[in-house]
Amino acid sequence: MADLQDDLHAGTEAGGLDDLPVPIAAEVVPPEPYAPVSDPDDEPLTRAHAVLAAHPVADGCNGLSGALGHLPWYDLELGESAVDTDVPRLREGHVGALLWSLHLPEPVDGGDAVGAALEQLDLVKTVxxxxxxxxxxxxxxxxxxxxxNCGRVAVLPGPAGAAAVGDRLGILRSLHALGLxxxxxxxxxxxxxxxxxxxxEEVVREMNRLGVLADLSGAGAETLRRTLAVSKAPVLCTRSAARALRPHPANLPDDLLVELGAAGGLCMVPLTAEQxxxxxxxxxxxxxxxxxxxxxxSVGLSGTYDTGSAHPLELGDPSCYPRLVAELLxxxxxxxxxxxLTWGNVQRVLRAAAFTARAAQTRREPSTATIADLDG
Known part of the structure; x- marks a missing residue:
């Protein structure tokens, strides 16, 4: 936990975006063309590799940090058969960015949830x-x-469950300062x-001020609608497909998909057999x-690898993304x-969240509201 303590004292304000390094704008240099090992006569698959070399996958949910917690030793750069995700398979599948899930084992709440989230963040940084x-x-x-551009896979910490925040906005700011x-x-x-x-609603406004995106997969319809109304930044559904095709509770009905699209949100379709x-x-x-x-x-991809979910045929690990793109082609x-689908929509949402945060910080101080103040 030493890394976490260092991070907590690294800035002057836990919630400020200035605590994090300011990225230097860089021209996007396309990576070298990928040489597919598949059948060269499969023209759509060859085209899929070429498209993904220019527009890699930004994966909306990966559970690797939780899966690695059960292993005594691992080497993701060499390759790791005990998990679905490692660097060779990410590169073979042209994955450019991952949202690493920090979801907690249930049941967990209160101080236990905060401690578990801190440990998950520490593990992500360690890995x-x-x-x-x-x-x-x-x-x-x-x-x-x-x-x-440097040939690395970007790892963005989150999503985490709201239980990690509980009912204290100060904890939300601290988790943001640590990277959530x-x-x-x-x-x-x-x-x-x-x-x-x-x-x-105050939590959502403070998330906007910090640049923390709201994930509404599994949320009730009224929570989704009210969040769309309150939030100035786009929202995500990191693990939601179409309920019209498969009646899973985390999938979205068409009316909510319409509202999500109208608000500029993003539905990230999970690669799970169940959904x-x-x-x-x-x-x-x-x-x-x-x-x-x-x-x-308003459509994206969510591999959900290493979350314990069963995956569709031909999509068993992140190296299989070209097969899915070939099917779309x-x-x-x-x-x-x-x-x-693969890269642009996630980039748009991340940029919108950062823009919203900069604007909100000129108008709004960190919230001191408590649940007792507002909900009585």
């Missing part, structure tokens, strides 16, 4: 530091591009089936549906829409 040739921490869009960039608004009294309470179906074609069906209903700027997706 990245131990694999400098393959991974690099990133906290915003610019740093993700810098990591990619996405918070899932479920499992707490102020964000439930009835929607956000007044304190919940999307058992084949790569089923996943592509969900991507087609979300793109049609929410719009091409066969269906008539053009390169521009694939580029939005």
């Amino acid at each position: 990245v530091r131990a694999h400098p040739e393959g991974l690099r921490l990133a906290y915003d869009a610019g740093q993700a591009i810098d990591a990619r 960039r996405v918070l899932t608004l479920t499992g707490v009294s102020w964000a439930g089936e009835a929607g956000l309470t007044r304190f919940g 999307t179906g058992p084949t790569v074609r089923d996943v592509a069906d969900h991507l087609d549906h979300v793109r049609t209903v929410a719009g091409p700027r 066969r269906r008539g997706w053009d390169e521009a829409d694939v580029a939005l």
Whole structure:
């Protein structure tokens, strides 16, 4: 936990964006063309590798930090068969960025949740530091591009469960100072089936001021709608597909997909058999549906590897992303829409969150509100 203590004392204000390194704008240099090892006669797969070399995958949810916690030793740069995710497979699948899930084992709440989230953040930093040739921490869009230009996979900490914050905004600011960039608004009294309470709305406003994105996968419809109304920054659904195709509770009905798209949010379709179906074609069906209903700027990808979920055939680990993109190309997706799906939409949301935070910090001091003040 020494790293965490050092981070906590590194800046003058826990919630300030100035605590983090300011990325230097860099021209995007496309990586060298990937040489596919698959059948050279499979033209869509060859095209998929070429498209992904220019527009890599920004994966909305990876559970590697939790999976590694159970291993006595690992080497992700050499390759690690005990997990789904390692650097060779990330490179083979053209993954450029990962949101690393900090979700906590249930049941956990109160001080236990805070401590568990701190340990997860510490583990993420430890893992990245131990694999400098393959991974690099990133906290915003610019740093993700810098990591990619240097041949590294950008690791953005989050999403974490709202239980890690509890009902204290000071804890939210401290977690942000340590790198947290996405918070899932479920499992707490102020964000439930009835929607956000007044304190919940204050949490969202403080997240906007900090640049922490709201993840609404698994949240109730009223919480999603109220968050869309309150938040000045786009929101994410990091693990949600189309309920019209598969009636999973975390999948979104069409009316919410329409509202999410209208608000500039992002639905990141998970590659899990339970939510999307058992084949790569089923996943592509969900991507087609979300793109049609929410719009091409509101659809993304969420591998959900190393989360304990079963994955569709042909999509067993991150190296398989070209197979999914090849299926989309066969269906008539053009390169521009694939580029939005894999990389562009996540970049847009990250940039919007940073812009919103800079604007909010000129108008708003860190909130001192408590749940007793607002919810009584």
